[in-house]
Amino acid sequence: EPEVTQTPSHQVTQMGQEVILRCVPISNHLYFYWYRQILGQKVEFLVSFYNNEISEKSEIFDDQFSVERPDGSNFTLKIRSTKLEDSAMYFCASTAGVGTDTQYFGPGTRLTVL
Amino acid sequence: QKEVEQDPGPLSVPEGAIVSLNCTYSNSAFQYFMWYRQYSRKGPELLMYTYSSGNKEDGRFTAQVDKSSKYISLFIRDSQPSDSATYLCATPGFSDYKLSFGAGTTVTVRA
Numbered sequence: 001e002p003e004v005t006q007t008p009s010h011q012v013t014q015m016g017q018e019v020i021l022r023c024v025p026i027s028n029h030l031y032f033y034w035y036r037q038i039l040g041q042k043v044e045f046l047v048s049f050y051n052n053e054i055s056e057k058s059e060i061f062d063d064q065f066s067v068e069r070p071d072g073s074n075f076t077l078k079i080r081s082t083k084l085e086d087s088a089m090y091f092c093a094s095t096a097g098v099g100t101d102t103q104y105f106g107p108g109t110r111l112t113v114l
Numbered sequence: 115q116k117e118v119e120q121d122p123g124p125l126s127v128p129e130g131a132i133v134s135l136n137c138t139y140s141n142s143a144f145q146y147f148m149w150y151r152q153y154s155r156k157g158p159e160l161l162m163y164t165y166s167s168g169n170k171e172d173g174r175f176t177a178q179v180d181k182s183s184k185y186i187s188l189f190i191r192d193s194q195p196s197d198s199a200t201y202l203c204a205t206p207g208f209s210d211y212k213l214s215f216g217a218g219t220t221v222t223v224r225a
Contacts, residue, residue, distance in 0.1 A: 004157075031211070033211070033212070035213075041217075042202075042215050042216065042217045042218060043158060043202065043213075043215040043218075044215075045212035045213060045214065048211035048212060055210075055211050056209060056210075056211040056212055058212070089155075091157050091158070093157075098210045098211065099206065099210050102160050102163070103160070103213060104160075105150075105157035105158045105159065106157050107156055107157050108155070108156070108157050110155075
């Protein structure tokens with residue numbers, strides 16, 4: 001069964017450093033998403049991406065964040081200058097279509113900012 | 115205002131019991147609701163979705179939407195220890211893209 005994959009599974013970084021989280025969405029999917037989950041809190045939407053453009057973003061997704069689809073298979077989330085409060089699980093998701101299409105989630109990357 | 119609200123529990127039940135999980139939602143015009151299951155340190159996995167009002171059944175799982183009270187429910191019959199997980203309600207609300215999740219209810223089924 002096709003699945004979303006994410007690398008690395010755990011990333012430790014120093015405050016102020018840049019990190020790039022990587023995702024490989026399901027191959028025929030066209031819409032891509034990032035969510036995050038701070039420990040003990042709910043899953044929060046960050047951004048959605050379609051046709052090489054951001055289609056929607058939350059207030060969390062400020063100028064420190066960016067997304068990119070550098071090639072035909074990867075989808076990345078970059079945090080330019082990490083803060084302690086960026087420590088969270090980051091989940092990538094993808095869908096074939098928009099709206100009510102099922103979002104398939106990856107296993108997540110645990111980001112720890114020291 | 116949050117799109118969905120969910121009591122985080124936790125909930126502990128003996129094996130074989132019925133598990134009842136609930137969420138409320140903020141806008142009666144919302145039409146599409148999902149239940150995701152999340153095992154520890156894993157990504158959410160879609161369990162069931164319902165559209166508008168009524169019931170939907172899939173094996174031991176039943177999802178209900180009550181539009182009059184803006185309430186969504188998930189019932190797990192004959193619960194098993196493997197059902198131990200966090201259950202998240204979600205809705206796209208009026209968005210074409212994002213899902214808004216509840217806080218998640220952590221369920222433990224004791225053998």
